Amino acid sequence: MSALHPIPVGWVSTGKTGAQNYDEFADDAEITALVTDHPESMLGVEMPHRTPEAVADGLDFAGALPVASARLAGMIDRGALQPFTDAIAVYRIGADFLALFCLVDTAEIASGPGEPGRVIRNEEVFASKVAERTALIRTLGTLTSPVLLVQAEGSLREELEKLDLGRPDVTDVDQHGLTHAVWLLGPGEDRDRVLEAADVGELVVADGNHRSLAAQQAGLTRFLAVVAPAESASIQPYQRLLRTADLSQVLDGLRAAGAGVQAVDGRPATPARGTVVLYADGQTYEVTLPRAVGTTADRLDHTIVEQLLIRQVLGLTPDDPSISYIGGDYPAGWLAAQVDAGRAALAVLLAPVTVADFVEVNLDRAVMPRKSTWFTPKARTGLVLADVHADFQPEASSR
Known part of the structure; x- marks a missing residue:
């Protein structure tokens, strides 16, 4: 049975919401400065207590969760995020990184050595960070940031390179000058072939140990992931x-x-x-x-x-x-x-x-x-989102 699935209901950025992940900063003050300069950045949702308004009001993470909901709703209302249904997303970073956004079954996460499951979470985590990510998922009802999974074997890259993608649905440039491009891929033979190629062998959590555990603790049956061939990433x-x-x-x-x-x-x-x-x-x-x-x-x-x-x-x-x-x-x-x-x-x-x-x-x-392990390049948060209220059951509709 397949462990990888299309996103039944989601949103794709229109170009302003992409950002570094919340845990890529050495100092929280950097997050506040970035959100100040880029108010549509998804960081304002993922780290609501570090927005300029929350800092001025002295809010902690829990107290700022309503801010996160309001900011996300505002992005959707203003068209900064566009809805889609029943799709995966092909993802390219720079010239060498090629992967896809999809959903992955949380039941496939191995709970420890010798335990069943094809998704290997390999790193000790901080309980406080997991608790924050879990609270954010429950508050938003939306997954805003993907877990990066590295595929140890398979032909995923070859299948992705076969696609005739055309113009991307969104492009975004990160702090290193790398271009991130996303193409939504709806129902059809191309999507089925790519998902089948990605659904091979073991998938290692290269980035997002806290996010994957938070999805489990929030009771989700699936989590948002970027699946990449091992040769796409470096440490x-x-x-x-x-x-x-x-x-x-x-x-x-x-x-x-x-x-x-x-x-x-x-x-x-x-x-x-x-x-x-x-x-x-x-x-x-x-x-x-x-x-x-x-x-x-x-x-x-x-x-x-x-x-x-x-x-x-x-x-x-x-x-x-x-x-x-x-x-x-x-x-x-x-x-x-x-x-x-x-x-x-x-x-x-x-x-x-x-x-x-x-x-x-x-x-x-x-x-x-x-x-x-600091894997690079980093997948951007805020480019592709998934709605957890869709119950993660694929629909027959398309974008």
């Missing part, structure tokens, strides 16, 4: 900033745990695998991690840092609010500048996880450490 570094840290405690603790610590000249840079770079008080340190044993997941640099530095040396849990997780859009120089400006005490730079290790961890049905 960039995912770094850490700590607001408070005793540098002497950190260095002494790492040495006591068997790590090699050496002060080096120059500004911090993303290191090679097996080495972590620390930056504090204007000084760069190279830390050679102790050799780890166990599974591929156990041997990842991100796992060792979480266990050794965060838990053992600092006595923190990974969800401690003093830790900020900084994705690949922010270079090493930006992290160093945050420390130099006193907005953080310590920058922790790690090598990116390799695609080979990521695939192996997932085929083992093991769990990646939190915030360890």
